Amino acid sequence: MNKTSAESDRKLVVGVTVGASAFSLLRGQLEWFRLSGWEVTLVSTPDEAAKRAAERERVPLIGIHMHRGISPVEDIVSLAKWLRMLRTHRPTAVNVGTPKAALLGALAAWLVRVPRRLYVVRGLRLEGTSGPLSWLLWCMEKLTMRLATDVLYVSKSLAQEAGRRRLLPKHKAWLIGSGSSNGVNAQAILERAESVDRNALRTELGFKSDDFVAGFIGRITRDKGIDTLLRALRAPSLRNDVRGLLIGQVEDPSLAEEIKSLGDRIKSVPWTNDVWGHLPAMDALCLPTLREGFPNVVLEAAAAGVPTITTRATGAIDSVVPGKTGILIEVGDYQALVNGLNELCNDSVLCRRLGQAAKKRAFEEYTQENIWKGLQEIMTGQNTPEHASRACQEGVEVSRS
Numbered sequence: 001m002n003k004t005s006a007e008s009d010r011k012l013v014v015g016v017t018v019g020a021s022a023f024s025l026l027r028g029q030l031e032w033f034r035l036s037g038w039e040v041t042l043v044s045t046p047d048e049a050a051k052r053a054a055e056r057e058r059v060p061l062i063g064i065h066m067h068r069g070i071s072p073v074e075d076i077v078s079l080a081k082w083l084r085m086l087r088t089h090r091p092t093a094v095n096v097g098t099p100k101a102a103l104l105g106a107l108a109a110w111l112v113r114v115p116r117r118l119y120v121v122r123g124l125r126l127e128g129t130s131g132p133l134s135w136l137l138w139c140m141e142k143l144t145m146r147l148a149t150d151v152l153y154v155s156k157s158l159a160q161e162a163g164r165r166r167l168l169p170k171h172k173a174w175l176i177g178s179g180s181s182n183g184v185n186a187q188a189i190l191e192r193a194e195s196v197d198r199n200a201l202r203t204e205l206g207f208k209s210d211d212f213v214a215g216f217i218g219r220i221t222r223d224k225g226i227d228t229l230l231r232a233l234r235a236p237s238l239r240n241d242v243r244g245l246l247i248g249q250v251e252d253p254s255l256a257e258e259i260k261s262l263g264d265r266i267k268s269v270p271w272t273n274d275v276w277g278h279l280p281a282m283d284a285l286c287l288p289t290l291r292e293g294f295p296n297v298v299l300e301a302a303a304a305g306v307p308t309i310t311t312r313a314t315g316a317i318d319s320v321v322p323g324k325t326g327i328l329i330e331v332g333d334y335q336a337l338v339n340g341l342n343e344l345c346n347d348s349v350l351c352r353r354l355g356q357a358a359k360k361r362a363f364e365e366y367t368q369e370n371i372w373k374g375l376q377e378i379m380t381g382q383n384t385p386e387h388a389s390r391a392c393q394e395g396v397e398v399s400r401s
Contacts, residue, residue, distance in 0.1 A: 011091040012379070013114075015043040015082075015105040017066045017098040019050025025097070025122070025296075029182055030057035032372045041089060043082075043105070066100045070136075075104065082108035093379040097122055097181065103140055106147040116379045119148035120181050123293035124161060127314060128223065138165065145169050150378050152388075154294040155179035155318040159391045173391035176374035179294045179318050183368035186303035190359070192276040193304035201281045206267050211243045212345040215282035215306070217275055217297045220250045220259075225288030225311065230258055231334035232288075233265050238338045239345050244286075247271065247278055279304040283351060284344050290331055292316045298326075299366050302358035307351060309340045325358035 012033055016022045022044050034040045044050040046063025054061035064081045067074040082104050096105035097120035109117045126137035145151050145167060152174045153159035159175060162168045199209060207213055220226050233244050244266035250256045259268055272278065285301040285308040292315030298308045299319070308326040310316045320326035329336035344351040374387035
């Protein structure tokens, strides 16, 4: 089929700071755009995860080292490479996310006048900070948003928090569907989960057949609320047959000691590329996080029929329908987490009902192709988008800058 001239001019550069973000956050997305007629290029720090992501999506990778922290000299060098790359490729659109790649990519794209410059906001780093650091992070967000032609928030609560902080620019702010930046391949997750022998997996991990397993997946850090989970697992009021399963890298040595001190109450598995294959071991997912953009892990668990207990924190609150697909608790409230775990452990019918409703929601509301179509609508400037909507139309207060 012959392409129209507009389609043949579709050149897209997608930028993230490190390869791990490309590998986990862009699964299937770049390939879909490529198959939809876009000439797609991935830009990232050229680590192994970035190379694997580019190979999986079958798109070229341009390596630009980007320092995740504040490093003016390295940032200037990275910006120069961004400018050189964009002047060579002349894309019609850029899609940048994760803080450093977003700032450098948006600035470079503005300087070379790329027509559509999309900034995907997957969270606000300034949440939980104070003083000069908070002000600096706010300024970086404000600048990135001003440089962009469009700003996509991955959840309604994130857009609301941004609006509260005067970081929701009028006429630029977008939401897609119920949230998420990439949706979830629910069918693939379900098929992988159903291929696993649940009893054999639980035995291999060291659990008894009648244990209630509360899982945690992701970076094992304090901002993910791991302190709350560990306190809940220590609580005398927690049922004796509730066990914890951690899947992820422990980044804080003091946390490693705390986890070890819990003994048989908790099992820890280093990060694995087969997270989906571990979901059948869980009765519920626990994400007592302090803040999120939108927690994709909740959708992955939901696709396998696993309900979630999470917090009312930004982003997390959007991922669960309380009482229908999971349980919501206040941030830091370990006793509420204990109560939630006990409730699900005591009532297996309730636990299954929540899990099945979560699965239904994952399949119906977070289809990846709908998210990708929304992104395409934004980046092509469609006047009447079907999948993307203005944040102000969703009742989110916007700023005027």
